[in-house]
Amino acid sequence: MPTQAIYTISDMRNLAEDVISMTFIAPEIARSAAAGQFIHIKCGHSRPLRRPISISDVSGDKLTVIFEVRGAGTRWLASRDIGRKVDILGPLGHGFGDTFSGGIIVVGGGIGAAPMLFAAKAAKRKAHSVTAVLGFRSQANVILTDEFDAVCDGLVTTTDDGTAGLRGNVSAPLEELLNTKKYGAVLACGPKPMLRAVAEMCAIHKIHCEISLEERMGCGVGACLVCACLMHNGERMSRVCKDGPVFDAKEVVWNG
Amino acid sequence: MADLHVSFAGIAFKNPVLTASGTFGFGREYGEYYDLSELGGVCVKGLTAAPRLGNPAPRIAETAMGMLNSVGLQNPGVDEFIRAELPFLRRYDTRVIANISGNTVSEYGEMAAKLSDAGVDIIEVNVSCPNVHAGGMQFGTDPRAVAEVTREVRRNSRVPVMIKLSPNVTDIAEIARAAEGAGADAVSLINTLLGMKIDVNTRKPVLANNTGGLSGAAVLPVAVKMVWQVRNAVSIPILGMGGIFTGEDAVEMLLAGADMVAVGTANFTYPDAPLRVRDGIAKYLDAKKIRSVTELSGAVEMH
Known part of the structure; x- marks a missing residue:
C-alpha cells in the first residue's frame, strides 16, 4: 500500500556532476518497497506534477534514490539540504520479478544503474549469483561501481570513450556472458536503445529479460493514462507507472 | 457539522465533490487510497463508441x-x-457520471442509450475535448451543434444529461443557453x-500532439469567471471545475454559481485531494456558521 507523507532528508551527496544520491527516513515506504519500484516526489509548491524516481536502495527505515538534474523540478530537489522535508508518494509501480532460477545479470546504463543496485541486492538476498554490467558515457559519469562490487559476484564496467573499464557499450560484455553459460534472467534499466539491444540479445539466447522503462508521468498511480505505451504486439496500451515501470521485454513494442 | 447534501438535476448527492473526467480513470486506482463511497460522485474517463489507444507520448x-x-x-x-468497470463502481455508495464523446451526433445518442440502460446516474456529454480530431471540441464551439447533440442525447437517455462546456x-x-434550450438538465x-x-x-x-489542454491551479480564475457567466445565463444546475485544489477554491466556485464541484489535476498531486476539498468546504461552512452547502451556490456579492 503506497503512502503519501512528508519525509526528512537524512543524507545527500553528489555522485557525479548533476547526479545526486538522496536518502530519506521513510519507514512506511522503505519497508514495503520492492526492487524496480519508484517514488513520486513533489518538487516545490508551484509544480503540481510529482517527479518519478526509481528507488536505488533501502536499509531499515531509510530509502535512497539517485537522480540526475534535468529540469526545474529536479533542480529544486537538488537544492534541498539534509534535514529538510520532502513530500513523497510511494512505493509505486510494478518492480522486477523475484522468482528466477539460476544466475542473474543486471544491466544498467547511465543513471539507469541506480535501480539495478536495489535489484542486485534483492537477487543476492534470494541467494542468486549476480553479475552486473554497467555502461556510462565517460569516466566522469561512472557511478556506484564500489556499491555493485560489494554486492555482485562479477562486475563489468564500460564507457563509450574507454576512459574507464572496457571501451564501448554494454552489448559486447553481455553477449560474452550469455555465451559462457545459461543465466536465469537479465534485468535492465537505461536508455531505450540500450534496453532494445539487451532485449534482442536475450531473445536470441532465450533468456528471460525484464526492463525498466521511463516515460513522463502524471498521477503515477495508473489513473491518468499520460504514460501509457503501446505493448503486446501493438494490441493494447500499458501504463508505465502502474503496469510497469518494469516489463517483460517480450511485451515491449520498440517502435511504438 | 454543516450539511453537505446537494440535489443536482433531481439526483441526491451526499456531498458536492466529484472527480473530474480523465483524471480518475474508472476509480480503481484511487480506490486503493480511500473508500470511493466518501465521494459525492465519480465522473469516469471519457468513453467513446469504439476503444481508442489515444495519442503518442509525451502526453504531458x-x-x-x-x-x-x-x-x-x-x-x-x-x-x-x-x-x-461499471459493476466495480457500483460496489460503492457514490454517484456514477458517464462521460461520452462521439464522432457523430448519432454516436452520442447510441452511447447515451446504452449507458442509461446500464444504470449510470448522469450522462456527461463531452463536446469539448481539445485532443481529438473528429468530434470533441468541434461540436462544443458551435451553439447549433451543441443543441443538436444535446437533443439527441436527451432523446436517448432516461437519466439526466449534463453538457460539458469548452x-x-x-x-x-x-453555448450554455444553447444546451439549456435543447433540453440539457445541467452543464x-x-x-x-x-x-x-x-x-x-x-x-x-x-x-507529441503539439498542443494540449491546460489544467491545474493556473486555470481556476478562468473557471470561476466562466461559471459566474454561465450562472447568469441559464437556470439549470452547474458542475464547476478547473484548478480546484482546496476547500476554499471549491467555495469560490460555488459562490460563483456552481452547485457542485469536480476535482481534477489535484488528484495527481495528492491522491486524496477530493477528500481534502470536501473537508475544506465543511470547515469553511462551520467557521462561517452556514448550515448547508447549498446556501453558497451563486452567493457571490458583486461590486
Whole structure:
C-alpha cells in the first residue's frame, strides 16, 4: 500500500556532476518497497506534477534514490539540504520479478544503474549469483561501481570513450556472458536503445529479460493514462507507472 | 457539522465533490487510497463508441501552476466500460457520471442509450475535448451543434444529461443557453484550455500532439469567471471545475454559481485531494456558521 507523507532528508551527496544520491527516513515506504519500484516526489509548491524516481536502495527505515538534474523540478530537489522535508508518494509501480532460477545479470546504463543496485541486492538476498554490467558515457559519469562490487559476484564496467573499464557499450560484455553459460534472467534499466539491444540479445539466447522503462508521468498511480505505451504486439496500451515501470521485454513494442 | 447534501438535476448527492473526467480513470486506482463511497460522485474517463489507444507520448507537460495533457481519449470503449468497470463502481455508495464523446451526433445518442440502460446516474456529454480530431471540441464551439447533440442525447437517455462546456469559445454563455434550450438538465465547466509548451533546446513542442489542454491551479480564475457567466445565463444546475485544489477554491466556485464541484489535476498531486476539498468546504461552512452547502451556490456579492 503506497503512502503519501512528508519525509526528512537524512543524507545527500553528489555522485557525479548533476547526479545526486538522496536518502530519506521513510519507514512506511522503505519497508514495503520492492526492487524496480519508484517514488513520486513533489518538487516545490508551484509544480503540481510529482517527479518519478526509481528507488536505488533501502536499509531499515531509510530509502535512497539517485537522480540526475534535468529540469526545474529536479533542480529544486537538488537544492534541498539534509534535514529538510520532502513530500513523497510511494512505493509505486510494478518492480522486477523475484522468482528466477539460476544466475542473474543486471544491466544498467547511465543513471539507469541506480535501480539495478536495489535489484542486485534483492537477487543476492534470494541467494542468486549476480553479475552486473554497467555502461556510462565517460569516466566522469561512472557511478556506484564500489556499491555493485560489494554486492555482485562479477562486475563489468564500460564507457563509450574507454576512459574507464572496457571501451564501448554494454552489448559486447553481455553477449560474452550469455555465451559462457545459461543465466536465469537479465534485468535492465537505461536508455531505450540500450534496453532494445539487451532485449534482442536475450531473445536470441532465450533468456528471460525484464526492463525498466521511463516515460513522463502524471498521477503515477495508473489513473491518468499520460504514460501509457503501446505493448503486446501493438494490441493494447500499458501504463508505465502502474503496469510497469518494469516489463517483460517480450511485451515491449520498440517502435511504438 | 454543516450539511453537505446537494440535489443536482433531481439526483441526491451526499456531498458536492466529484472527480473530474480523465483524471480518475474508472476509480480503481484511487480506490486503493480511500473508500470511493466518501465521494459525492465519480465522473469516469471519457468513453467513446469504439476503444481508442489515444495519442503518442509525451502526453504531458508541466507549466507554471498547471499542466498540459494530450492523452486523446484513450479508453476501452463504452461496451467494455459497462461490462468490466461499471459493476466495480457500483460496489460503492457514490454517484456514477458517464462521460461520452462521439464522432457523430448519432454516436452520442447510441452511447447515451446504452449507458442509461446500464444504470449510470448522469450522462456527461463531452463536446469539448481539445485532443481529438473528429468530434470533441468541434461540436462544443458551435451553439447549433451543441443543441443538436444535446437533443439527441436527451432523446436517448432516461437519466439526466449534463453538457460539458469548452472554455475555448468567444462566449460560453451562448453555448450554455444553447444546451439549456435543447433540453440539457445541467452543464459542467470548464474543460481544459488549449495550450502549447515549446522545448527551447529542441525547438519542438513538448507534447507529441503539439498542443494540449491546460489544467491545474493556473486555470481556476478562468473557471470561476466562466461559471459566474454561465450562472447568469441559464437556470439549470452547474458542475464547476478547473484548478480546484482546496476547500476554499471549491467555495469560490460555488459562490460563483456552481452547485457542485469536480476535482481534477489535484488528484495527481495528492491522491486524496477530493477528500481534502470536501473537508475544506465543511470547515469553511462551520467557521462561517452556514448550515448547508447549498446556501453558497451563486452567493457571490458583486461590486
